[in-house]
Amino acid sequence: MNADAELNDARQSLFSEVILRYGHLLGREEYLQRGEAALRASFSMMYCPENPSALAQWQIRWPFLNKQDYGFMMENYGHDGRADELHTGIGEFTIYDWGNGAASEAVMRVMDHGTAALPHKGVFHMHKPKILVVGSFVMDLIVSTDRFPNSGETVLGSSYRTAPGGKGANQAVQAARLGADVTMVGKVGQDSFGQELLSSASASGVDVSRVIRDPEAPSAVGNVQLEVTPAGTANRIIVVSGANMTITPADVAFLEEGIGQFDLVILQLEIPMEINCLVASWAKRKGVPVMLNSAPYAPIPDALLACASYISPNEHEAALLTRLPVDTDAHIADALHALQSLGVQHALITLGSRGVACLNDEGEVVTVPALKGLDVKDPTAAGDSFVGAFCVAVCLGVPLEQALRFANHTAAITVCRMGAQPSLPTIGEVLDLMRSRGEDTAPFQGLCD
DSSP states (O other), rough: OOOHHHHHHHHHHHHHHHHOOOOOOOOHHHHHHHHHHHHHOOEEEEEOEEEEEEEGEEEEEEETOOHHHHHHHHHHHHHEEEEEEEEEEEEEEEEOOSSHHHHHHHHHHHHHHGGGOOGGGGGGSSOOOEEEEEEOOEEOOOOOOOOOOOOOOOOOOOOEEEEOOOOOHHHHHHHHHOOOEEEEEEEEEEEHHHHHHHHHHHTTTTTTTOOESSSSOOEEEEEHHHHHEEEEEEEEEEEEGGGGGGHHHHHEEEEEEEHHGGGGGESSSOOOOHHHHHHHHHHTTTTTOEEEOOSOOOOHHHHHHHHEEEEOHHHHHHHHHHHHHHHHHHHHHHHHHHHHHHHHHHOEEEEEEGGGGOTTTOOOOOEOOOOOOOOOOTTHHHHHHHHHHHHHHHTTTHHHHHHHHHHHHHHHHTSSSSSSGGGGGOHHHHHHHHHHTTOOOGGGGGGGG
């Protein structure tokens, strides 16, 4: 091993030791109480390229580190160097600088100008997002036509195909293709559709070892109708739930203790509500954020809403949940505040071709428009693609608007392709599109490794 490799190993060991000691000191639940951003950001380290051989060039970042913990860390791990404490608009950052101050200079640059102020190769994340998806598998049976039939009417279609889907599986596959470490929990039948659904998710990097094969119930199917006209493409979907609705508390009981290993949990409403409530309560108890993708629409128990860190209905689902119209900017703002009043920490409403709206930490409405100039072919998995991408970005700790833009670019690729899972892009494809549109991709470079 050469000297540079040995030095790098020493840096990694030191960094890992500090993280382990700090995590043990606080415990996950107490850490979460310092602010959700602390958990979302996890730990990251940035390398200042001016002097690559100096240990002083490494810095450690903890959002919401308080004075007491700062003192503890300095006493135990401050070494002979100095430590600078920076205050930003979202909390306290402590930078440990072993030596000549170069790390502090680098992080000041990042605070002022974002991670783009450092070269892409100089930004590292301690680990890729570790995401749990508890949800549905559905084999989509897709028919295209130039006009939806009216009641009692038969029309001729132009094409037919099948594609693996299901909201849970789609979101899991999207997160995995974006570089996250994803585990899927669910149920499929002992049939050919079930095997195809598992194979598709596994091929994308999703861990399906906890998915159960039901010996009696069939795998779920979705009847997807696409109306393709010069004006665009619209869809209608009917799902026959099959094995998805046979998941029992015993099937997921292992998560009660094991859920704490994940950075975030994603849930939808295509499995029994009882299961969602259980999993969400376990996640909250362990301090793990929960994304509730409230689709398809169903009344949601207060207990589940109270456990959700994020909720992401589309405009139709938001109108049903809040009993408010969602057709103007003012109505969207009212609906967002109504959703948050239900007990959810962060509310998002996806608006199709209009983009997405949400509330920031100050309660202000943030709207990020959808990308323009797209050749839309199939919007079936657009919402799932958005949710998977947004959750990956949240786990990286990027600012809210940047997470929404990342998710919008991901979904933009999805709608320009046919099928659910076949349409979901990889991280390389998303970053290429972002660069072509002048977006900052630096915070997401670590997902490519």
